[in-house]
Amino acid sequence: MASLIGIIILNYFSGKETLKLYQKIESFQDESLRMLVVDNSADAAENELLRSSIPSENLLLASRNLGYAGGNNVGIKELMRRKEIKSIVLLNPDIELNENIFHTLNTSLLKEKSLAAIGPRLCLKGERNKIFSDGGLLHFNRFYYPGHLHAKKNVLEVISHGLNSDIGYVNGSFFMIRVSALEAIGLLKEKFFLYFEETEWCHRAKTLGWQVASDTTVTAYQDISNNGIVYEYYMTRNHFLFHYLYYKKGLPRLALHYFKHVLICVFKQEIDSSKKWPFLLARIKGIVKGLMNS
Known part of the structure; x- marks a missing residue:
């Protein structure tokens, strides 16, 4: 039997988008694709919405919100039991x-034996020629804070060379992983819960001798992320967790960097206080939790 591609759509109170994506992929009528929806909502109405259109064998309902890492791990473990599946794709519902x-990326992934994961070029739905990411970056001069290659550039400004393994990580909104790499590297770290988990997994893979890549010959489109206080808390906290795992000696400098930034924001008069204080409290909480868990 030819190798199959497993697909996980992680849902968290985005049932309509999840169903739209599920039905879109189903319309391809591709027998080599095996879809699984994991619902992290733990909500009766959301569960029922998904049950109404998705066969029970393709739907897993979590009893609580397991986060991006935990929810996807549930799906990954289920798909890894099916030995004919050689790669697994993690998708956000808005993709x-x-x-x-799927087949373009899967061909590149399985052809390059050292590749653990691959992703497409990501552009914005509302501005389809504007690049969101040609692969994730870890900025050494910014304490390994994640960023995006060619972010906000027009596609016409960028020379595309296809496969690029000179990146830090594959973006979690479309994240294709080789199953044998998962077996060697392990699952997503659930301690991260939300944000930074794909960054850590790819970095872990690279420390073990694997590569990760983006392929700019294929494009997927996503919405602009709404970066609120939940984002601020988890990105701050998880930045410390990442440092603890890989750059422990840099933790004091990282903490100093964050506290300096907090103080600067406190005294900036031009920032609307109704937005400033929730943001700062989320960041301070993230710093404290990050240091406590490190």
């Missing part, structure tokens, strides 16, 4: 894609 994307 827009075409039917060729």
